[in-house]
Amino acid sequence: MKKFAAFLTALALFCVCLVCVNAIAGSKTELTSAQMGTWTNTYKYTSYDAITANLTKDTIPVFGSSEFNHGKKTKCHPKAVFRHQKLTPMLIGTKFSQSMTHTIELAAIAPKMKLKKAVFIVSPTWFTEDGARPEGFAMRFSESEYAAMLRNPNISNGLKMKIAKRTDALLRSEATVQKCARKYDSVYLYGTGNAADKLYCEARQKFIRQRDYNCVTSAMKVSHIQPGATKTVTSKVPDWKKLEKEGTVYAMKKSKNNKFFMYNSYFNKKFKPHMKKMKGKDAKRLFVKSPEYSDLNCFLEVCKQSGIKPMLVILPLNKYWYDYTKLPMKNRLTVAEKVKKMGKKYGAEVQDLTSEGSTKYFMQDTVHLSAKGWVSVDESIYNFYKEGI
Amino acid sequence: MKAFTTFIKKAFNFMDKEFWKYTVVFFVLMSMLYVYMIYAGMFKSPTFAYAAF
Secondary structure: OHHHHHHHHHHHHHHHHHHHHHHHHOOOHHHOOOOOOOOOOHHHHHOHHHHHOOOOOOEEEEEOOHHHHOOOOOOOOHHHHOOOOOOEEEEEOOOOOOHHHHHHHHHHHHHHOOOOEEEEEEOHHHOOOOOOOHHHHHHHOOHHHHHHHHHOOOOOHHHHHHHHHHHHHHOOOOHHHHHHHHHHHHHHHOOOOOHHHHHHHHHHHHHHHHHHHHHHHHHHHHOOOOOOOOOOOOOOOOOHHHHHHHHHHHHHHHOOOOOOOOOHHHHHHHHHHHHHHHOOOOOOOOOOOOHHHHHHHHHHHHHHHHOOEEEEEEOOOOHHHHHHOOOOHHHHHHHHHHHHHHHHHOOOEEEEOHHHHHOOOOEOOOOOEOHHHHHHHHHHHHHHHHOOO | OHHHHHHHHHHHHHOOHHHHHHHHHHHHHHHHHHHHHHHHHHHOOOOOOOOOO
16 A cells, blocks of 8 residues: 555656646757758657747758759758858758658658758659568657647648548658557647547647657757857858869869769769679569659649649669669659659649769769769759749 | 644655655656757668669
8 A cells, every 4th residue: 555655656756747848858959050951860860849839941851862952061951051141941851761751751841841842862762662661761750740640720630630640651670660650640730639549649648749858959969950040141042063074173182983973982882892783673663653753743742732832853773783783774764753753733844853873973872972963953952942943 | 724734744744855865766767858859860760762763
């Protein structure tokens, strides 16, 4: 009896402490920083509060994947190019981030976006027969963003149901998270949850957002991202020609030991040991059927329903490498053709970089942009931002 | 008033040293579990990788 009473007392004390801590530390001010936009960090991407706290009238969310982690130390990465520009790209995405992850993210943050524009960097290699891998999707899944997506009043229930169904299928490898997502669906989407479910979802959301906050603020300290930092803005347009020249020189210096114009370090580590088995490997590789197309369609539908103008940037494949693996030329164009068609249907701007696959030093490996490659993407983002301003 | 005083007296008698010891132990355990749950996400690492190509 005494132990049980002690347990209840401890629980009551714990709840009081939790409420106090939430009230004191729950402020979003520590998440606001001019450096946040181009900061590449997985905790940032999954924190609804970290992203929405930094959406200004000059912020464009740029959805992508692993390319953001490449070339960060060069002058051509968005981090450097837009450091003193009025435009702040909000980079969202890393390895395993694909269309459905970004659909949820956009649907979550859309009501908070002051500038109704979004950039989506499309990687052709996502469009495999199986599409996004469940393990990868689960790794990038954000509960705070998922709940915010379900609560977005501008998205139709039909689209939310489509996203919920696909999310459920992709979370099959993570039963616990899948159960939580189902509970959110029942409360925020289908309205079938009871009072206990509602209470659970509200409490869990508080916990998740507190967890996200703690993770982001800790990571900010490690990465030297200063809360409240501002940036000095110049009215000068970036000198694209100069940047491209610098990017080319940098990429040339880095790519000297292979015929694929890849950076030496990547070639030596990732490709050189597998050269024999890779020869002719992609001869039968197709990109015609993939669930990824439907996921991308959801993204464009979210844009339409939220009044957001999208720009799709289609990344190229390294021609020299895929010639070696014998990926047929017409198969390389499949993704671009299909994505362009989808973009046209939704009135999206499309920046097709497919032909740059044959430009020497444009890629640093098979699918990631080199410093030179980044300049093209930066310029597209900048021009897209300037439209109508 | 008398009943209230008796209740207070009984409650104080109930909350002896052993009671507070267990309360502290439970509180610390709950806090540790909470902190672990909050920061556990930071130590998650990928359990698989896509093929290099």
